[in-house]
Amino acid sequence: MPRDGSGEREPFDFIIVGAGTAGCLLANRLSGNPARRVLLLEAGPRDTYPWIHIPVGYLYCIGNPRTDWLYQTEAEPGLNGRRLRYPRGKTLGGCSSINGMIYMRGQARDYDGWAAETGEDAWSWANCLPDFKAHEDHYRLDDGADPPTGDNSRFSDLHGHGGEWRIEKQRLKWDILESFAEAAVQAGVPRSADFNTGDNEGVGYFEVNQRSGWRWSTSKAFLRPIRERTNLNVWTQAQVERLLFVSGEDGRPRCNGLRLLRDGEAIEVMARREVILCAGAIGSPQILQLSGVGPAPLLTANGIDVVHELPGVGENLQDHLQIRAVFKIDGARTLNTLAGNVVGKARIGLEYLLRRSGPMSMAPSQLGAFTRSDPGLSHPNLEYHVQPLSLEAFGEPLHAFPAFTASVCNLNPTSRGSVRIRSNQAGDAPAIAPNYLSTEEDRKVAADSLRQVRAIVGQPALARYRPVEWKPGAAFQSDEELTRLAGDIASTIFHPVGTTRMGRADDALAVVDPHLRVRGVAGLRVVDAGVMPAITSGNTNSPTLMIAEKTAGWIARGE
Known part of the structure; x- marks a missing residue:
């Protein structure tokens, strides 16, 4: 695993918050340039718990404080007043370390819809397909595998081989x-x-993200192969309390670092280029709200100074x-x-x-x-x-x-919910209200x-x-x-998706622009399932990985 480097105080080029599905891929891609110093933060522990790696172990990871944030929803009227357990991964690999391992992209119309809604053709199905393939390692394209036939004759046009993200049959x-x-x-x-x-x-x-009968998480896929990179630091047990801002040259607030708690010590770390939130559709809006970016009435009600008002932060929650x-x-x-x-x-x-x-x-x-x-x-x-x-x-x-x-x-629910902080303390779980069947x-x-x-x-x-x-x-x-x-x-x-959704400049509830930069704030992006304007028609882990792949290219090119 890349070095800890926790004693260092020199600014990093990029700080990635959340070593889950998107964060692990971004850490891999951004640290590929040895001139960049990258810090990857994970609030949970390393992924050494044995049940993470045995596929049926999800039964022992969900609801386990070693691997799960242990969230619950609010009482849901559409569920006759019930509260639901709401698992989110809290370990290296994030949800990819505790999820159902299903490889599923969704439907082409999902991505064409994103392109239409955001005005950015890069999100169309045709332009997302290369990003899916870029990290894919599909078993049907292995040497000696049965060659695709019939409707699968164009299999290699649709799937990749030799990437980090292994896909196998059950x-x-x-x-x-x-x-x-x-x-x-x-x-x-x-x-x-x-x-x-x-x-x-x-x-x-279903095809699954496994290798030879073991779970294949993003930590295994994207972090383990680069453990020797000295320009990548990975800190576990590091919970972000809030983002830090300065006044930018253009008058906008600029995110230049963050404050975190690690081993009982409050630490401030600084970023020269960008802070990238990959904390998921629950964690990322919570961090933004705690940092003064979000709906002003919610922030002031919790004693938080408004750095930049964005009413859409935490809204538009969608779930299957x-x-x-x-x-x-x-x-x-x-x-x-x-x-x-x-x-x-x-x-x-x-x-x-x-x-x-x-x-x-x-x-x-x-x-x-x-x-x-x-x-x-x-x-x-x-x-x-x-x-x-x-x-x-x-x-x-x-x-x-x-x-x-x-x-x-x-697959396409019209109900919309929210994620909202309850206090100004990072250790307090937010109120999660999916608003099912509303x-x-x-x-x-x-x-x-x-x-x-x-x-x-x-x-x-x-x-x-x-x-x-x-x-x-x-x-x-x-x-x-x-x-x-x-x-x-x-x-x-x-x-869960949608709580920091991307959109056009005239979309009052869009949190990030089509390149996932937080609107009205410099030096800050969100790269996780929260940016989806509408939920995909299927399981959401691999679409989140695609989002990270595409954004890594933009960041590398300074876009």
């Missing part, structure tokens, strides 16, 4: 998932061999809400029963030890599907995460009966999606397992009933 299959895929086809969902072409419609197995329908079954192997006793757990452990395969190698969700809640839609607006297991929530015990879970989420459109999609789950499960391919709907319960049929029940069983799928 190392197990389940009969119940094979049957669910066939049932989806019988219900009109086509097969998909590649969810990452720009059109992800179809059913198939998954409705977790559970079906009891007969005659099929599921993780519930396989791991239900000591002998079963021992067999699972031995298989992983010997072959790096089996349930310990699996991502939280193995089978995916993208389809429409309404056949009149021009694009898939639903994503399924199908699992050969059931439990009340991730981090809680498996149920004692055989079952599978068909989680379905609205629009009529989102409530309609929730009810329609549950009906679609039932239609798939009712197909002949699953009949031999005699599925019985355990949650939400087949007795509930009306839109009102299904929406209320969705509120009872739905949970976040851990994809």
